[in-house]
Amino acid sequence: MLTKTPDPTSPRPRRIGALQARVRTALCSLLPAMLLLGAAAPANANTLTQNVSWTIDRAGTTTKYRVVAYGDSIYAGYNGSTLNAAKYAAPTVDAEYLSALWNADIESIRRAKSGAVAADIYNNKIVAEKSYMQASSTRAVTFEMCGNDGLQARTAFKSQTGTCDYSGMDAGVNSCKTYVAAAMDFINANAYAGTKVKVISNLHYPGYAADNVQSSCKDATTGATVNLxxxxxxxxxxxxxxxxxxxxxxxFQCADNFAQYMGADYDSNGDGKVDSEALRYVAGDSEAAYLTRITSTLRATLRDANAHFVSAGSSYDYIQSDDTHPTYSGGTVTAGLFGGTTGSGAPRYTSFVGGKSPLWNQYGHERMGWAVSTSNPSAP
Known part of the structure; x- marks a missing residue:
């Protein structure tokens, strides 16, 4: 039977106190600016800094280590709000796993900018805010980027009429390659010497099912529209x-979120491999071999992450109602126009059977955080 988790962005009743009243007053004064932000460009082109520091405060220990995460709206835990973000975005989920593994408090530092392209994240987060990963408590550094390079190129292509121009998407790919390599080099040169693991998270395909339509432009060679x-x-x-x-x-380690999101957790095509494992990048693959596997050989096993199948008869929704950002569990924290949250809380789970939380495959951020955690070293 097909099952789906509730959309975490659905409104909940709130009690209005003095603090909320002040926030409401401030919001009213900021409303014109917020409207301009929304009208300035498509949603995936806007930028909104959403920095959060959240510590997993484990009972019985005062030892604290740090995980630093740089990225865009994915690591930010963006949920459509200009005021808050998911508390347990992927980097903080990883911090929970580390806390249990190392029996320590783990500080999850998220330096994120929703809507930012790779160049922006590299220059204004990774480089400009390098001090966060230089702290002597740092043991893990992770980043993700390029999603907005792809989204903006996709939006531009969808609006084309006449003859299709593919150059914008090629430019997005090239920019991604440039800044991913630069980011790794910079982190290698600047992260605290005692850092134990460095991880990049790659991209899921948001709107995969919705893109199964024809373009408005026509290919120069065939004279026909193309499937987006x-x-x-x-x-x-x-x-x-x-x-x-x-x-x-x-x-670095690579958390292959494309495989984790887009492939089922069972063998749907009878090739003897679980789909989400078969889709993963394999060290030593050539670009041509990887592209053939993803776009041809295993193309039929790809599924929109709005229904990620954990078995042949059960699925969970990994994507919010905007058809882009991962679902999450565990509430929200202040992040956005009113600044970021610095806080702490007890871990939701103090141990993990088989290295997986009970929610590991039920929400997008939980799945991504687990994927990042699989590279965690046994000791700090």
Missing amino acids: QSVFLPKLAKMNYWMCEYARQKG
Whole structure:
């Protein structure tokens, strides 16, 4: 039976106190600016800083280590709000796993900018805010980027009429490769010397099912419209390949979120491999071999992450109602126009059977955080 988790962005009743009244007053004064933000460009082109520091405060220990995460709206835990974000976005989920593994408090530092392209994240987060990963408590550094390079190129292509121009998407791929490599080099040169693990998260394909339509433009060679999904998938696959390949070359681990989101957790095609495992980047793959596997050989096993199948008869919704951002559990924290949250709380789970929380495959952020955690070293 097909099952789906509730949309975490659905409104909940709130009690209005003095603090909420002040926030409401401030919101009213900021409303014109917020409207301008929304009208300035498509949603995926806006930028909104959403920094959060949240510590997993484990009972019986005062030892504290730090996980630093740089990225865009994905690591930010964006949920459509300009005021808050998911408390347990993927980096903080990873912090829970580390807390249990190391029996320590783990400080999850998220330096994120929703809507930012790769160049922006590299220059204004990773480079400009390098001090966060230079702290002597840092043991893990992770980043993700390029999603907005792809989304903006996709939006521009969808609006085309006449003859199709593919150059914008190619530029997005090239920019992604440039800044992913630069980010890894910079982190290698600047992260605290005692850092134990460095991880990049690659991209899921938001709107995969919705893109299975024809373009408004026509291909110059065939004179016919093109299937949007078939145009975008190889571009995304190239980005993902180079994220994982550069990771192999430069001493990073690669959390393959494309495989985790887009492939079922059972063998749907009878090839003897669980789909989500079969889709993963394999160290030593050539770009051509990886693209063939994703866009041709295993193309039929790809599924929109709005219904991620954990078995042949059961699925969970990994994508919020905006058809882009991951679902989450555990509430929200202040992040956005009114600044960020610095806080702490007890872990939701103090131990993990088989290295997996009870929610590991039920929400997008839980799945991504688990994928990042699989590279965690046994000791700090």
